[in-house]
Amino acid sequence: MFSAAMAQGVLEGLDVDGSGRRPVIHIRLAEPVNYVRHSPAESGDTLRIRVNRTSPAAAQGVVPQPGTLRWPATAEVPLTEVGYETKPGGDFLTLRFNRVVNFQVRPGKDAQGIDVEIAGSGDGDRVGTGDRSLPVPPASGACASGLRVKSPPADLKEAARQCMIKEDWPAAIGLYTKLVQQPDASYQREAQEMLGLARERNGQAFRAKTEYEKYLQRYPEGEAAERVKKRLDALNSADQQPKEKLTPLSSSPVAERGWETYGSFGQYYFRDALLTDNQGEYVDQSLFLTVLDVTSRLRTERFDIRTQFDARYRQNFLKVVYDENNQFRVANAFIDVVDKATGVSGRIGRQSRSSGGAMGRFDGGVLSYRFAPQWQATVIGGFPVLPYRSTAPNTNTSFEGASLEFGPFADYWAGNVFFINQTVDGLLGRRAVGGEGRYQHPVHPLFTLFDYDVHFNALNTAQVVANWNFDNGAILTLTADYRKTPYLSTSNALIGWGSGYGPGTGYGADSVGDILRYQDTIDLKTLAEDNTPTFKYLSISGMTPITPDTQINADITVSNLSATKGSPWVSAYQGSGTQVSYFGQVITNRLITDNDVWNFGLRYMTQQIDDILSGFVDAHYPVTPDIRIDPRLRVDYFTGFDGPDVWRVRPGTRFNYRVVDGLYFELEGGFEYMTKPLVLNERDTKGYYVNVGYRWDF
Known part of the structure; x- marks a missing residue:
């Protein structure tokens, strides 16, 4: 098994295990996900895996940053890169190989992994997918x-x-x-x-x-x-x-491997602008981003040691807005140690975790002890990291917790139970118990999650995700989700208290301590409950292959974000109302060339303000082994309830060029036209975006 450098965002990294009859690619993710489907069914040089994020951040609408992880291709594992991207059709992992291979896709050993087993390119070495029946290979x-x-x-x-x-x-x-x-x-x-x-x-x-x-x-x-x-x-x-x-x-043998170091360094320029007839160009974004990711790993017969450092520096060329002019952010900075002899493992530093009651990125430590093959105890503690605010530790808020991981039992049953306690400015912020249940059957897997706050006496989340895989390769997925968003915490009393908006004081509040200084009789617990909406979500989705290279996907989704009560100094949120979405998609491979992938989709959504009909097409089109073009087009039609109908057209493309091994030039650009003006005294809206940069993988 050997490891590659980590990528930013949800894509955390990967290993390749060659100890079995066939090599297995283990993809590690920073958040728990559920495997939904993949395309093509059994073989190809590009594999796209659809996943559902199940973390609290997913329900709160936080869109993960796209990430790409390069891999040095070998004869046994011709993998060149793994990417993660959120698109109109969902969240996708994309694996690219330098030749056609046969593969088998299955969920990882825990909720934060996907495994891909690789076979040779000949028909005699085919493997199934997800250990279940798939579309039948043609009798050729x-x-x-x-x-x-x-x-x-x-x-x-x-x-x-x-x-x-x-x-x-x-x-x-x-x-x-x-x-x-x-x-x-x-x-x-x-x-x-x-x-x-x-x-x-x-x-x-x-x-x-x-x-x-x-x-x-x-x-x-x-x-x-x-x-x-x-x-x-x-x-x-x-x-x-x-x-x-x-x-x-x-x-080489583990004892002779020594330290391995992988990483990437990239610099990118991002620009978004509106083009107006009367006021010229209005630049909405102009920034320069520098990204550095470095991972080192040492493995011996007993120890597996890994260090990871991911950081970025953003230089904003526009005027200072919300203290976002120049920002240095550290996403990960930790050391991870596994002692295979004792079953003890630990990680300390800045890291992310989305299971066992922990939510998101924090500064702290995790210590685990596998005291039996199917049992592992874990303790965790630290300080949550404030997103978009500071790279320094947030010592005003701390948490500690414990969890017990179990399974698999009877081949398929696994899960955990946990307890988490959080303190905010010396006050109890969150105290919750919960657990995850996973039935990892290859035909009808099931995932459940619940989190109950004993301090607020309220259910934070309850989630069920069930899949059913049919013999012909079709997959049916049911997702039901109920959760507070964000999770209930005393710190939710801060929602709506921006800088300069304290109640009658002329000052803002950056902590619950600030609120108490302004008004020491306020009930923080009630204020937090009043400021926290409830999100409800139900989705039924399905896919079925119609040819070895083409599949049809469809889903129906119903969601609702409840209203909040507000307060004399915080405006109430009116709620989203019930939103219903109908989505259909066709994914096909080899439409023009042997290596292309095309997606055609149509979505219709009803909501309080208007109805939206959206159509999109995007493609992954390799021109040469070193050049790839990804064209895309999206068209939206808004039927307004209190205004005229609106059209919006957004064409774009992405260009990727491998200059030499390890050095990549990337260019992405697009245009937007909308019949509704976003600027006063304009008839319509026109705009563009362009991203250009390079990345060096080492």
Whole structure:
């Protein structure tokens, strides 16, 4: 296993584990996520994984920063980069390879990871996806060359038998899957048995067991049933036998590795502007950003030590607004140590965590002890970091907590329970208990989360995410979410107290202590409750492949952000009302070239102010191995309830050029036109944006 440097934002980093029969890419994320779907189904040189963020920040509408992590490609793992981006269709991880590979995608061992298992590029080394059935690979081998599109079952059966004789396992899998789906039941029994055998000989042990189990459920009696049972028992016995650990691919023994250092340095210029007929150019953003990410790692037979430092400096060329002229921010600065001999691990410094009751970035430490293979105890403590305010520690607020991680039990059950306590300016800010439950079944996984504040006697959050994966590769997802946003805390009394807006004093409040100095009889707990809205969310989404290269996605979402009561000095929030969104999307690969990916989407949303109809198209189009162009177009139509209808058109493109290995030039730009003026005395709105920069990976 070897590691790469971390990226900013949700994408925290990755490892590649070559100790098994096939290498596995472990993608680490700074927030818990749920795997939703991916495209293409089984093979390609670009893999896009749709995930749902489940952290409090996601429910509060915080959009994560896009991140890209480069990887030195090898013969075994031809990965070149991993990216994370939020788009109109959701949050996506994008993996790019320098050649076509077969892959299997599955959730990681915890809620903050995604695993991708890599196989070779030949059909004989295919792997499944998520350990469940997927779209059937076309029966394109020589043994199936004489078949028509609608060949009779007898011809399919004979062709499948020839494919088994010639050991063309993928073609046999495709043909036997078609036979299983035939309405003529006389072909289904033998086809079900042979489908399991073909998958077993293709190296897909888990999926072979699934097919054998289906056979025994449908046909429990007979000589063939005994034969299938013996094969299933043999596969189960093989899983229980200890496997010899192999040397990691393309890496030297752990004791000889020494320190590894990875990182990136980049500089970018960002500019947004409005173009007016009467007032010329109105610049909304003009800044220069410098980013540095460095990670070092030392691994021995006993210890795994990792340090990480991520920082950025933003120079604003506009006038000072909200103290945002020049900012230096440290996102991560920690050391992480794992003692494999004792099961003790710890991390100290600036870091982020979104499980076990902790929320977001903080300065502090985490100490864990795995006292049994399926049990781990963790204690945590520190000072939350104020976003967009300062890079210095926020010592006015502190927290401490403990959690117990358990599982997996019975193969699939895992989760944790936690307790968290937070103090704000010497006052109790938050005291909560809760837990996470994960049923990590490959066919119907389930994730649950709840957080109850015993200080406020109120439910902070309750969340359920359930997936159902069908044999044809279709996926159905249900997400239900109830939460306070932000989480209930005494510090929520500060909401609405901007600088210069104290109650009758002419001064603002930056802490709850400031509020008490202005008015010492105020009930902070009631004020915090009155200032905290409740967010409710329900979504049903689905995807289904229609060809090996094309899939259709759709979802219906209902959400509501409640009103707040306000106070004599803080205005009440009227609430969002019930918002309903309908979304459809088509993702297709190889539309123009062998390596492109295209997304076509349509969304209709109803809300209090207006209805919005949006259409978009975006693409990942490799021109050469060193040049990639990502064009995009979005069109919005607003039907106003108290004004004229509005059109908005936003075309744009992204250009990425690999100058030499490790050095990349990036350019992104776009234009916006809207029929509604945002500036006085104008007929419409026109604007543009441009981002240009370079990144050096070392």
